Amino acid sequence: MPLVTEEIDDIIVLSDEDKDRIYTSWIFSIIIKLFKKNLAYGYLRTKQLDLWKPSEPLIVVDLGNGYYIAKFTNQENMQRGLHGGPWFITGDFLLVRHWEPNFTPEAAKTTHTAIWVRLPSLPIEFYDKSILESISHKLGTLLKIDTCTPAALRGLYARIYIQVPLDTLVKTYVTMGNHRQNIVYEGEGVLCIRCGKLGDTHKICPTQATTTQNKQDKNGASTSSSAFPHNEWQTINFNKRKTGQKVQQLQKTTADS
Incomplete structure (x- = not known):
């Protein structure tokens, strides 16, 4: 007592x-x-x-x-x-x-990150705030829309700023009606080339993007196939020495037949 x-x-x-x-x-x-x-x-x-x-x-x-x-x-x-x-x-x-009360670094755990996303070659009729919000909700949480986007001042791509969970595989595309829209993530080194998660790098990634499933053919030989379907993760690589911006395909995994 x-x-x-x-x-x-x-x-x-x-x-x-x-x-x-x-x-x-x-x-x-x-x-x-x-x-x-x-x-x-x-x-x-x-x-x-x-x-x-x-x-x-x-x-x-x-x-x-x-x-x-x-x-x-x-x-x-x-x-x-x-x-x-x-x-x-x-x-x-x-x-x-x-900032939030009672924050301590030792107990802090980063669960989300924020990143700009580009929608290259988006049909001009989809440069609509409600449509862009719907796209954002498929990818994460919308934080803002680039000021040039809703006014359709830039036709090469639309641009949205979203918050994304770090432990979730990011999407490579979304589909609106009959239109399949590819997704490009801005920033160098923020997207893992193995698992497609923001925050990991190929050197420290705890997850292999593909796992091998051993199968025996009729002659007893083993074959392997990818555990993931076809994926293409894309990012914009900013090079300070060059004025241009280069889109790099970070990974392409195709299931073996």
């Missing part, structure tokens, strides 16, 4: 007034983490200033485990950091999320 009393005595109860006071200064803050690598604090902050160009001094706090908080007092600066991306630093994707 005394043990229970001590445990109760160790609990500090936060009143609504306490919460308002300690939370208010962080409500426009962003938690960030660079995918796959850590950078020196000063270099990361300099790159953030170059990317976000905030209208106020940028305060960056190192939380450990590769996580940082970018603290703003202006909501517009926060919104730009959250929704103006995707952001890349030294070629690696910068994960961003809105």
